[in-house]
Amino acid sequence: xxQMTQSPSSLSASVGDRVTITCRAxxxxxxxxxxxxxxxxxxxxxxxxxxxxLQSGVPSRFSGSGSVTDFTLxxxxxxxxxxxxxxxxxxxxxxxxxxxxxxxxxx
Amino acid sequence: QVxxxxxxxxxxxxxxxxxxxxxxxxxNLSDYSMSWVRQAPGKGLEWLSxxxxxxxxxxxxxxxxxxFTISRDNAKNSLQLQMNGLRGEDTAVYYCxxxxxxxxxxxxNYFDPWGxxxxxxxxx
Numbered sequence: 001x002x003q004m005t006q007s008p009s010s011l012s013a014s015v016g017d018r019v020t021i022t023c024r025a026x027x028x029x030x031x032x033x034x035x036x037x038x039x040x041x042x043x044x045x046x047x048x049x050x051x052x053x054l055q056s057g058v059p060s061r062f063s064g065s066g067s068v069t070d071f072t073l074x075x076x077x078x079x080x081x082x083x084x085x086x087x088x089x090x091x092x093x094x095x096x097x098x099x100x101x102x103x104x105x106x107x
Numbered sequence: 108q109v110x111x112x113x114x115x116x117x118x119x120x121x122x123x124x125x126x127x128x129x130x131x132x133x134x135n136l137s138d139y140s141m142s143w144v145r146q147a148p149g150k151g152l153e154w155l156s157x158x159x160x161x162x163x164x165x166x167x168x169x170x171x172x173x174x175f176t177i178s179r180d181n182a183k184n185s186l187q188l189q190m191n192g193l194r195g196e197d198t199a200v201y202y203c204x205x206x207x208x209x210x211x212x213x214x215x216n217y218f219d220p221w222g223x224x225x226x227x228x229x230x231x
Contacts, residue, residue: 034217036152043202043221044152050215087152091216095168096142098152 002026002090006099014107019075021102023088028068032092035064035073038101039084047086048073080106109133109220111203116225123193123229129186129203129222137161137181140206142218143188145199145227153199156188157206171197193229200224 003026013019023033031051036044046055048064051071061076075082083106088099115127129141143155156177157166165177176189186203204218 031213032216034215036218043223044218045221046217046219049207049217050209050213053213053215055219089152089217094157094166096154098154101151 001095002029002093002097004088004090004097004099006086006088006102008102009100010103010105012105012107013078015078015080017078019078019082019104021073021086021088021104023066023071023073023099025069025071025090025092029090029092031067032090033064033066033071034089034091035062036087036089037082037084038087044087075104078104078106082106109205111205111220111222113201113203113222113225116201116227118228118230119193120231121194121229124189124191125193125227127188127190127201127203127225127227129188131184131186131205134205135181136179136184136186140208141177141179141186142204142206143175143177143186143201144204144218144221145197145201146224147196147199150199155201158186190227193227195229198227198229200226 005024033051035048038044052064063074065072085101085103110132112130140159142157158177174192178187202221202224204221209215
């Protein structure tokens with residue numbers, strides 16, 4: 001199975017800050033990398049697919065980059081509603097696997 | 108509105124069985140592959156099982172292989188997960204999710220949407 005490792009596990013930032021979360025795959029996954037946002041008590045929601053494609057309806061402050069094994073989710077200007085846990089997921093091979101999550105808190 | 112609604116969760120004793128259902132609305136279930144994903148309390152996301160649009164191909168995580176069975180009834184726009192031999196470590200919120208595959212300049216494959224989840228608690 002492909003292991004997905006996110007860093008950091010948690011972070012605290014102020015409104016307006018630029019936030020970066022990284023995700024590393026244990027082997028090449030080309031661009032088969034998705035990012036999800038999950039708020040407490042809610043289902044995950046896709047933000048970015050294919051490493052850098054912004055899902056329809058998602059604010060443009062969210063962006064994704066990377067390829068092969070190293071990927072990044074960036075929030076250009078953190079907003080209060082962005083407080084959530086973020087997961088990366090590889091869809092390159094079965095089983096699809098998720099990172100352990102990054103909890104983003106607002107200072 | 109595209110919607111997935113899970114049902115069937117509850118409290119079950121170790122070794123027991125439970126059948127989860129996922130009702131789809133706002134789209135034709137028969138056009139999509141579907142998956143089940145779970146999340147143990149306070150933990151991350153774990154993919155469990157996948158079924159193709161026609162139901163001819165299924166796949167399972169090692170953690171549930173031989174105990175869980177995925178199925179679908181496209182005529183009823185419904186997905187199921189039969190869970191047998193339940194263990195304490197199966198305690199989790201169970202989500203159904205639609206698989207989206209886009210063929211373009213980049214190939215995308217991701218889960219969207221997810222249902223709201225149904226809680227399964229395995230305890231004596």
